[in-house]
Amino acid sequence: MLWEVDVHPRDKDGDHAARAVVAGAAELGIAGCTQARTAAGWLIEGDLSRADVEKLAAQVLVDPVVESFTAAEAGAAALIAGPDDLPTVVHVLPRPGVTDPSAQTAREAFAVLGLRPAAVRSVRKYWLPRLPAADAERLAWKLLASEAIHDVVIGPLPLRTLAGGRPWTFQQTTIDLEGLDDAALATLSREKCLALTVRELHAVRDHFRTLGRPPREIELETIAQTWSEHCCHKTLGSAVDHVGPAGPASYDNLLKETVFAATRSIRAALGAGDWCVSVFKDNSGVVRFDGDHDVCVKVETHNHPSAIEPYGGAATGLGGVIRDVLGTGLGAKPIANLDVFCVAPTDTPAADLPPGVIHPRRLLAGVVAGVRDYGNRMGIPTIAGAVAYDPGYLGNPLVFCGTVGIMPRGHAEAAVQPGDLVVVAGGRTGRDGIHGATFSSIELSSTSESQSGGAVQIGHAINEKMLTDFVLEAAQRQLFHAITDCGAGGLSSAVGEMAAVLGADVRLDTVPLKYDGLSATEVWISEAQERMVLAVAADAWPELAAVAAAEGVEVTAIGTFTGTGRLVLRWHEHLAGELDCHFLHEGRPKQRLTSSFARAADPPVAWRTTGGVADCLLDVLALPDVASKEWIIRQYDHEVQGCSVVKPLLGPGAGPADGTVVRGVLGDTRREESLGTLVEACRGCHDTAVAFAAPFVSGKDSLNNVFAWTDAAGVAREISIPPTLLATALGQLDDVRRAVTPDLKAAGNRLAIVGLTAADMQGSQLELAGHVSGGRLPTVDVEACRSACRAVAAAGRAGLLQSCHDCSDGGLAVAVAEMAIAGQAGARLELAAVPCVTDTAGHDHAVAFAETPGRFICEVRPEHAEAFARTLGAVPWAWIGSVVETPELEIAGGGGGVERIAIDRLARAWRREET
């Protein structure tokens, strides 16, 4: 019997989902949708009486103070009837096979009451006014549902059972590569979504020729996963012949000879003082923290899944990087999350969207909600981030998620031992994330084909939280020899990597499944979330299993690490596949690429502004890159774990932080030019890292970022993202009580600028605001920048800084404005006092808004002025103003004019509250 329970809010004003529908419909231009009602529905299948169902509803599903419910057999009229004026009922439900976290939780709750329904699925219900069918469809798909994961049913639900697949019967599939010419090989790679090049397929064919047999499907899939860009830095690890501004250069391995080389030479220079612990080899990079602990950091991208399903993509991106930290060494505790989103402007007209592209406003809201719901549930504070806006991100938004972790010293190294059990822990395996997998949408295929339902993973944060609690407890008791997360490539990648040297023998039929019907290959490559693989000594297994049971986590021994150097895959008594580990990990033919890069000359600077500095400041503060991200930050729990010291919004005026502080305890790259920017970026990373003695410890690349489509006129079009490099810096503070924040502290204090200003207007926020074009492109004078950083850090350590803020987007004027907003204090600035490189002299707007790197604004008490000057030494700096009582920013221009603007007005512009 299939029952349905609908839970209704008692108070119409409390129906947030309904308000969102009405607002969204208006935005879509759908007339007549002036009111709506919603309900949270539950489909419950099993041998249950009406009394049972009503008990489940009353005890588990409904809050009697604020909600009421309707319970009936699925399809009953009582479930469809809405208020008279709202005759259209829309159901939105996860497709079969898509992870349904709340339904899983409901089943577990029902079990507490002793009732065990066979299946539960959640459904969102909406009652709307009478609408043309096309409008109802459009509203449902644009506003309520995501094509990748949902089914939509308008009108009564035709569902009478939730039953899914049947157990898979073993079948062996082989793929003969002999006799295929290069064109046929390319077709095979594309049709089977292998993403292997023809050269790589030649290597595979040659390998199997020596074995005298064709590859089995599961073997070819394993090779494809292991050799994917995602798993092995295919492009960055290539040999490259490059011609750039510095002349020709050749690399045998671009990554090793640039980024890795920087780290190697810094470590060599540090000698005995080397504080890198484990870099570029584990799931995250590990460095020393204090006598007892090391810290680790990793940033990952999750771009393509987020473009298809922003909420699920961002959530699982964050979930994956958290597991990277958890799966580092012998397990690290995640203590902070970071997120950076690159999206198209949120005011992009809907008409400009290529087909299949989600509007950037909805996309950004979705990725923020995904990080919020996953990070908050994990109990890991999301403490830092950024949003960058550019039209080039329209088809390929970038979603970066990072996690910082902490581990006891000595836990950074892990090694699998022969005879260890292969243990999978955490969530069950389903068809989640299997490329191109199709999963027939039983009875519910009326609206659209389920083409990519499998390609998007949905996270279930609570499973990952339980998994984390289990892993940290097991790590503390030293119950495993090695651990890694199941991310891209699923078990094939996780077990494959751990078994890279020893080999393993795995029984795929023993992997616990969410539902029946998965083939051996699907089990092996599924990217179902919230799973980790551990190497566990046989004598530690009983205790490990007990710890898992206490935390409610499922653990299963699915095989053994053998020592044979072979990866053997079985399904019951059948041999499903067998691969030589050496070939799998070392057999990929390296590619040799060519690249070039030429830097365009800087266009001459052209001033367009008619307003004063204050007017421009209001414009720049309201630009999306600069404006307050409070609406995002406040949705994240950035204080959980109780360790935050410098928060992302701080001071009495809740202004923006530079960095945040937590306590440790308690594009198509085959085109020569785009590859050229990549090579130049690697060279820049190397040189800058070496100059700052700041080694890279981990990294990630994502290189397929061209979005191509055919427009309505039949013209082939494409958008490439702007070349994007994200560098995440991690520093340490000896004593949190010495933290210096950017909010202005007290009237009477003096303001200094450290570092020289040049007319660096190209690419500036002022240029984005339309007040200038061209001019110099900022370049980093590494020596000057390093001396400025050292001097400012020394002043901070000496207690000479009341506040300090870096000059970044929007330059000096924005930096001072942000300090004043955060501190709710006024400031006086003399632009003529700002030390400049001669090409800036005289232009107030250039002084105020140039984005020359390597500059800081410092607030200093008058009595510390001399000591501050001594500490700065030969570094270029100057007094440029003071903190004042009047809540105004007073800007004295070079020509003697003075502009005044209230701090409150600046704050409103920055919060985009100005109309």
Next chain:
Amino acid sequence: MLAPRALVLRAPGTNCDHETAFAFERAGGLARRMHVRALAEKPAAADDFQILCIPGGFSYGDDIASGRIFALEIRTRLADALVRFRDRGGLVLGICNGFQVLLQTGLLLADAATGAPLASLAHNRSGRFVDRWVSLRAIPGNCVFLQGLGRFELPIAHGEGRFVARSPADFTALDAAGQLVLRYAVGADGTPSNPNGAEGDVAGACDSSGRVLGLMPHPERFVDATQHPAWAGRLDPAAAGAGLAMFVNAVKAVS
């Protein structure tokens, strides 16, 4: 004399247990974190403690509603043990998700006749999770935890924290009985700080004995001055945060 013992009860998804245990220890108590399954297997273990705290988090994911399943576990497996705990003079503190759990277990603000909850914590008016600092005003009455507290600041971080009484009459009765002991107040800058649309600005409530308190703000996140968003250059970094007083009060009361 042995230090008072505080049991910090966690469920899958609880995520403020470590810092809450830390707050009790800083206040001079001994704190132990325990999984609700472990306590359900041996409910008598609660007898070794004088203070029980249900900390913040997303118990069981809060996928259905905040605290619902944790409360269901307690009602079905631990009801007798917890009533005994309260009736023998034990103190019970529910923070954020723990407040939501207490209301649904009937340990706090229950109808004397039917045991039904007199109040609930609904979705924020904004419809969103929010993390911010709020100004609070305590009206302690007989509430053990809030003695000596007046106006102070704490952070809140929740999506479901809007206090709603079952009926206007229920609200009036609870108010008259002095059980609505913690209210969102007007901040130093004159702006009201009710972050979720709570009825009567209620941020926390206690039972008639004063020994069971539930609150949405997080006192364990302000036990040290450096946890305040504007501490740098304004507060003595060695000073305690306002939230520590609640833990100190509890520890002293059972010493």
